[in-house]
Amino acid sequence: MLRCAGRAVAEHVHRPRLPKELSPRPYLHPVRTFGGVVVTEVRPADHAHHLGVSLAVPDVSGVNFWGGRTYVRGQGPVALDNHGAQEHTGWLRRDPDGSVQEVSWTREGRELLKERRTISTRALSADAWALHITSTLTNVSGEDLSIGSPATNGRPGAGYGGFFWRAPKEDASDPPPEVFTDTASGEDAVHGSTAEWLALAGRDWTLVFAGADEETRRDPWFVRTGAYPGVGSSLAWERRLPLAVGAGLSRRIVAVVSDGRLDRPAAAALARKALSA
Template identity: 65%
Template sequence: MAPSDTLVLRVAGRPVARYVTRPELPARLSPRPYLHPVTTLAGTAATELSPADHTHHLGVGVAVPDVEGHNFWGGRTFVRDRGPAELGNHGTQRHIAFQLRDPGGFVSELRWVAAGTELLRERRTVAATELTASAWALDFTFALTNVTPGELSIGSPATNGRPGAAYGGFFWRARKEDRAPDVFTADRAGESEVHGTRANWLALAGAGWTLVFAGATEETRRDPWFVRAAEYPGVGSSLAHTERLTVAPGDSVVRRIVTVVADGRLDRQEAAALAGKAVGR
């Protein structure tokens, strides 16, 4: 892989994330750019790449299991009245160019292509900023524009008949440890309590790290959180929770999530304070 295909993000002079634009991956994994490894300021890893339990989980990025029936998530496709199935319907997110790139962040253009046709054009804006001596924030915005002449429909396994599986959108695969991480919001705790809820912020706390995810726009805050802790640690936003999301020709879907990456285990008060600082509230 050429050096121009990767970018290292730095905070206070320390490397905290590596962005891979053109990974060499099999079609079944829905090849796409991703951030991995992402670390705390002390160097503790907070992401996983292609873990054994879900080889299509690729660090931090954007993944959608159903765009007009095309799989941009990777792995099997959930089919109504049939269940998970191996289908040759995987799409690819192709990095085209950087409009801006420096150690503090980047702006890039991507094309979402399936079956030889470009469906979506994405503008991705990512920035890394210092919050405290032990915490920094990854500010991640994506804008998906329908470049086809007709409507595009975005779905999830949940909208296709699998309750509780409304994944699709921004997704962060965290590091799996011997003990499942704690997960909590301002007023709820535990995977079953926070999964599918709408909360201004949500925290995932591991052995020596805490991630605090915050929706930074009104539209993003309306998306329920997709949360896994016991089976594997992962957090994302749900573009299609109970209903499919329709995008008209030329229209865009824009979401912005800011994630606090902190050393140590934060409590509710600390998580709330850092989430507010990260999104300017």
């Protein structure tokens, strides 16, 4: 159980038992506001491979670490036997308010990537707390790799892959969550943007996402609100990301979890506070 200021805010499922077509991986769910509102969803009917808060990549040199079907150029989404798994291999630190874990990204026993993942929490106010996630991936496969997405394989706008947060759907009678940045509003306007921060506001909760370093801030945001509510930071938006043998890449994300439906000034203030914590 992950805690913040002494309160349980998330469950860290580090060794899930899932079928291989879901690309098993560690994830956080349920994640809650201080007020107890659940702001994640796992294995929803619309996308069974969405697992709360996780790191998922649909194409690592042809291996699917996202789950579900693989987008094939000229064919569209295809069910392939190409799924990998992220296997928790050990804790370097495990405290109530955070952890450092090692994760092995494998395909049929062959290790492609070794990851060090750091998770920590910080209280920001009586109604909001911040989740910090740092991931460092190292290519240990013995050969050059590259990270891709459905967009790099021919599906425009589908550049997902990396950090991903699946939020819960509201009741059928409620409108989709509102999404906005400091300068734009709505899925069409913010999807694919490189805004400093991005907020997803539901009926009685708000999530505010920000890159915590320059490299992460250059990654475009992947956003869905109409089909389902989800936000990700994209590693391969338009072109494949090469990762030479022995090389590494790091990304740092901070996500604010707040009770209530925040407006733009309140979301901006919490983003600034989370990044300075």
